[in-house]
Amino acid sequence: MSVIHEWSVAELSRQLKAKAVSSVEVVQHLLSRAQTHAALGSFLHLDSDGALMQAKAADAQRSAGESRPLLGVPIAHKDVFVTRDMPTTAGSKMLAGYQSPFTATVVQHLSDAGAVSLGKLNCDEFAMGSGNENSAYGAVRNPWDTRRVPGGSSGGSAAAVAARLVPAATGTDTGGSIRQPAAFCGITGIKPTYGLCSRYGMVAFASSLDQAGPMARTAEDCALLLSAMAGPDLDRDATSLDVPKRDFTLTLDQPRVGATADKPLKGLRVGLPKEFFGAGLSADVNAAVQAALKQLTELGATLVDISLPRTALSIPVYYIIAPAEASSNLSRFDGVRYGHRAAHYSDLIDMYQKTRTEGFGDEVKRRILIGTYVLSHGYYDAYYLQAQKIRRLIANDFQAAFQQCDVIAGPVAPTVAWHLGDKANDPVANYLADIFTLSTSLAGLPGMSLPAGFGEGGMPVGLQLVGNYLKEDELLHTAHQFQQITSWHNAGPKEFVL
Amino acid sequence: MALNSDDMRRLAALARLELTPEAEGPLLTQINGFFTLVDQMNAVDTAGVEPLAHPADAMGEAVTLRLRDDIASEPASEATRDNAQRSAPAVERGLFLVPKVIE
Numbered sequence: 001m002s003v004i005h006e007w008s009v010a011e012l013s014r015q016l017k018a019k020a021v022s023s024v025e026v027v028q029h030l031l032s033r034a035q036t037h038a039a040l041g042s043f044l045h046l047d048s049d050g051a052l053m054q055a056k057a058a059d060a061q062r063s064a065g066e067s068r069p070l071l072g073v074p075i076a077h078k079d080v081f082v083t084r085d086m087p088t089t090a091g092s093k094m095l096a097g098y099q100s101p102f103t104a105t106v107v108q109h110l111s112d113a114g115a116v117s118l119g120k121l122n123c124d125e126f127a128m129g130s131g132n133e134n135s136a137y138g139a140v141r142n143p144w145d146t147r148r149v150p151g152g153s154s155g156g157s158a159a160a161v162a163a164r165l166v167p168a169a170t171g172t173d174t175g176g177s178i179r180q181p182a183a184f185c186g187i188t189g190i191k192p193t194y195g196l197c198s199r200y201g202m203v204a205f206a207s208s209l210d211q212a213g214p215m216a217r218t219a220e221d222c223a224l225l226l227s228a229m230a231g232p233d234l235d236r237d238a239t240s241l242d243v244p245k246r247d248f249t250l251t252l253d254q255p256r257v258g259a260t261a262d263k264p265l266k267g268l269r270v271g272l273p274k275e276f277f278g279a280g281l282s283a284d285v286n287a288a289v290q291a292a293l294k295q296l297t298e299l300g301a302t303l304v305d306i307s308l309p310r311t312a313l314s315i316p317v318y319y320i321i322a323p324a325e326a327s328s329n330l331s332r333f334d335g336v337r338y339g340h341r342a343a344h345y346s347d348l349i350d351m352y353q354k355t356r357t358e359g360f361g362d363e364v365k366r367r368i369l370i371g372t373y374v375l376s377h378g379y380y381d382a383y384y385l386q387a388q389k390i391r392r393l394i395a396n397d398f399q400a401a402f403q404q405c406d407v408i409a410g411p412v413a414p415t416v417a418w419h420l421g422d423k424a425n426d427p428v429a430n431y432l433a434d435i436f437t438l439s440t441s442l443a444g445l446p447g448m449s450l451p452a453g454f455g456e457g458g459m460p461v462g463l464q465l466v467g468n469y470l471k472e473d474e475l476l477h478t479a480h481q482f483q484q485i486t487s488w489h490n491a492g493p494k495e496f497v498l
Numbered sequence: 499m500a501l502n503s504d505d506m507r508r509l510a511a512l513a514r515l516e517l518t519p520e521a522e523g524p525l526l527t528q529i530n531g532f533f534t535l536v537d538q539m540n541a542v543d544t545a546g547v548e549p550l551a552h553p554a555d556a557m558g559e560a561v562t563l564r565l566r567d568d569i570a571s572e573p574a575s576e577a578t579r580d581n582a583q584r585s586a587p588a589v590e591r592g593l594f595l596v597p598k599v600i601e
Binding site: 194242313319335339346352353356365368372376382388389393395 | 549
């Protein structure tokens with residue numbers, strides 16, 4: 001039974017369908033692994049009883065003749081998705097012991113598809129961070145080198161998948177929080193077009209940027225999960241896109257229109273933004289990305305030089321807009337309706353202040369203060385409005401680029417995963433490391449990260465692919481074809497495989 | 499333009515946060531460090547550019563956002579109320595308790 005944790009979602013699905021293994025057996029095996037590797041810090045809540053109950057139900061449905069691709073497949077959720085039957089913390093002391101009155105749409109969709117939830121995964125507090133060191137419940141360790149960060153903010157999700165504790169997990173991406181930890185942990189992740197997955201039940205960080213997506217070992221697995229997660233939620237999320245649900249697995253193995261089986265990407269124009277390959281990119285990451293680009297050409301793709309001239313500006317623009325929205329969203333934490341309340345206070349205002357001061361961590365406070373400042377009288381136009389105008393220019397730059405290419409490719413992050421503590425007291429250093437993922441989020445475009453080799457210290461490097469709006473199928477197809485001729489996605493950290 | 503301690507205390511009060519004197523110094527340095535990054539935004543000519551508040555606004559005509567009818571979507575019942583209040587710090591007879599506001 002020791003190979004169960006090496007199976008991808010697709011393989012698990014086949015084994016369950018063939019009744020070679022039961023969901024209960026798979027879940028028991030993975031629960032035991034999660035306990036063995038608790039020191040990684042990836043799980044905040046392991047729901048053993050609930051998971052076994054769901055697995056039994058899935059096995060019963062299977063016996064009754066049901067056969068959906070995710071039936072009985074175990075997953076886990078980033079702890080920013082609220083769940084009726086499990087605690088939700090968003091990595092914050094503010095929500096210690098919080099029990100949501102309802103379940104997030106994305107979680108419900110996966111449950112309806114038959115997936116079994118093992119529990120909740122660690123993340124940066126309110127998804128604010130790039131190293132998962134901002135969690136009130138402790139850092140997560142990178143399974144490839146436990147002295148290093150797993151990336152963030154979906155660090156628990158990335159580490160759990162890389163360590164083979166779960167075959168797949170949900171994540172959220174506001175400025176790179178799916179793509180960057182996927183890259184740092186050597187797994188595959190996709191942030192879909194803004195609005196494709198419902199935000200209902202995602203603890204809000206920056207509402208015009210937040211988007212859910214799957215994290216797994218392969219593009220095929222991401223396609224399986226995204227097909228269940230995505231879809232309109234028109235009554236519950238005002239920004240949910242009214243586009244029909246799609247099955248992203250259907251096109252994975254088909255050559256592009258006009259292409260052939262041996263050159264399945266023939267006709268695909270891959271744009272390389274010169275700003276993604278400049279001085280800030282470390283040599284090891286560049287070498288791995290260049291090799292991956294060469295492999296795309298072997299599949300028939302052509303490389304095109306493009307420019308995204310406001311790439312550097314995406315950092316201040318994002319770090320104005322996201323904190324502005326966060327300061328507004330997080331004003332709901334007042335110690336009255338839910339969450340932490342200070343034990344001692346003199347009056348109502350003092351209760352708000354002590355509650356928020358005790359409940360929020362340092363990075364969250366920094367962003368609330370920045371957001372409060374840029375929205376305040378006299379500074380709104382100079383900062384917030386100017387940032388929104390440049391956001392428009394950034395979105396326009398992408399549309400100009402997509403005149404010349406079908407997908408954009410480049411690195412996910414300038415370096416491989418850094419060591420725990422290296423950037424802990426330097427927020428600006430953390431912000432700068434987000435340079436290649438922020439612009440995609442600002443424009444609301446789909447982006448993904450896939451394993452593309454190794455760099456310094458034997459740490460994984462990710463290749464980023466960005467598509468135009470609603471072109472998730474093209475991204476997943478390109479990634480899947482890449483994974484047919486490469487094996488980076490099958491590599492695992494040696495302490496955690498077999 | 500750098501922020502000073504007075505600015506920081508004013509912002510903290512607006513955000514309903516307390517800053518200890520020890521925390522204030524490093525925070526000021528970090529936030530002012532961040533605003534040196536922001537200064538490059540000033541050089542961008544955005545005359546005539548429409549602000550982009552939301553990605554849907556950049557996706558073209560295929561995407562329209564909507565408002566639903568302004569009606570309660572949950573049934574009005576004690577069970578609904580109790581469920582909504584399950585994680586409230588202090589509740590009595592279905593009401594949220596807060597410190598006395600009116601003498």
